[in-house]
Amino acid sequence: MTKGCCQLLWDEIAGHKTVCSSLRRAVEQGNVNHAYMFAGPSGVGKFIVARTFAASILCSKGDCGACNVCRRVMEEKHPDVTVVRPEGKNIRIETIRSIRMDAFKKPVESDHKIYIIKNAERMWEEGASTLLKVIEEPPDNVIFILVTTNVGGVLPTIRSRCQEIRFSNVPADELKAYLMEKKDISPERADLVARLTGGVLGRALDWCDEPWRLTRRDDVIRCAQALRRVDLNQALVLARELYRDVRAPTDELSVAYQDKKSMLTDGTLDGATARRISKELDDECKREQVKEEIRGVKELFSTLAWWYRDILLYGQGARAALLINRDLEREIAEEADALSPVNLLKCIEILGDSMRAAEQNVPAQLNIESALFGLQEALYV
Ligand SMILES: [Zn+2]
Structure with missing residues (x-):
């Protein structure tokens, strides 16, 4: 050989x-x-x-x-x-x-x-x-x-x-070089994607192919910025917006599966077979939706956790090079002035708990709402 x-x-x-x-x-x-x-x-x-x-x-x-x-x-x-x-x-x-x-x-x-x-x-x-x-x-x-x-x-x-x-995550510098070469993107963007995806190659490629993911991060961070100025009712509104965004890809999945199912009725299959395959597709669709929803919720919580981590580090005098959301240094500086390390640590802890809850299949909407209520309470000044 x-x-x-x-x-x-x-x-x-x-x-x-x-x-x-x-x-x-x-x-x-x-x-x-x-x-x-x-x-x-x-x-x-x-x-x-x-x-x-x-x-x-x-x-x-x-x-x-x-x-x-x-x-x-x-x-x-x-x-x-x-x-x-x-x-x-x-x-x-x-x-x-x-x-x-x-x-x-x-x-x-x-x-x-x-x-x-x-x-x-x-x-x-x-x-x-x-x-x-x-x-x-x-x-x-x-x-x-x-x-x-x-x-x-x-x-x-x-x-x-x-x-x-x-196997472990790909070091940020190696991933950055790879993305620049394979995806033909600017060094700044490759650097940001490598950091935001934590060196997970599959996720980094998704982020390059699906620019809406970066927009989504910006939306989540805008929501986090608003959170320290709102009351519980408004926090609930923000939670619903975030949940709606998490749901969006699962709705797309259900459309895709409807398309697949519509191909079953073209007359090439007998009734019983078509019904069986249709049922299998329904089950598969549900499983995929659950997977996608958990993935979305975890991404949401991890975006928030990195955000608070950046503010915490920046507030303690860390260099900008250590930030994950390096492109948002000005916004991070602003938050660092307003928030205390104790509150930020509390936020990171809440998000860790929420992440574990997502893994244990706590319903997404409930999980997002209770995370945001916790964060609102920890941040409200
Ligand atoms: Zn060969």
Whole structure:
């Protein structure tokens, strides 16, 4: 499995330098393990690295990125690379069983079979123990890459069979350089996006492609500025505005799913099948909406928390370079004059609690309202 020194696909990846070079070395030296666990926060690029790793194992030229093999691996169309995702909440036991059977068949066109399992923590016990059986004694040419945000959720016996590769957020400077090159944006804007998204690659790319996210941040901060001058009733109005903004993308989702459903009635499916698929689409839409809403609420709270953190630091004499919202230095200075560190710390604490509540599925509207009431009380001067 010795490979040349092509490095094109690897060079496309933002950050994760140590991880990538150790995986590359493993391929070049023919030293690839049977099972890996890629662990780290959501959106940092674990899956892109997994696909690149798979391509570099199969590509006869290293990881040229241009050949038929590389292209199909990256598009998830290569017959010897299987990507498994949860369907609904979990990965189906049937899927794991079919992997177990499939793993013992010969590869279709290369020397290896690779299985990339996304959200590997989302497996029922039966699925996990079925997977364990094949990971324990894998056929020679089979490689598993389990991808997870939560290693604690993976069966310890599976975990102990995998080489664990830890991913962390991309350092702001590396992310900035990557965004400038790939997205052709100004250094100031790349810097701001890298900071606001906390080095999470997936989020940073979203921020570049969807400029409304920056407008949204400005709206949230305007609301935070207003909050220290309003009473409870007005705080409730602000909370409703913020909730409406959080809801907006979920409404778009429901329109998109309606479109999908309308295609079912073109007469190509029989009634029962169309009804079943329609029901599945409804369920999927609901799940996606819940996910999107939680994501929106968490983004809202994190925008607010960074804002108060910036004011706190600035008030204590921190340099502007340390600010997340560096473009709003004047506004931050103004708030720092008006607010005391004790109140600001209280705000950050409230937002931490609200963030945890969002993770525990507290209804978004209620969560936003109670956060804003808490902030209003802490800030009102
Ligand atoms: Zn290639």
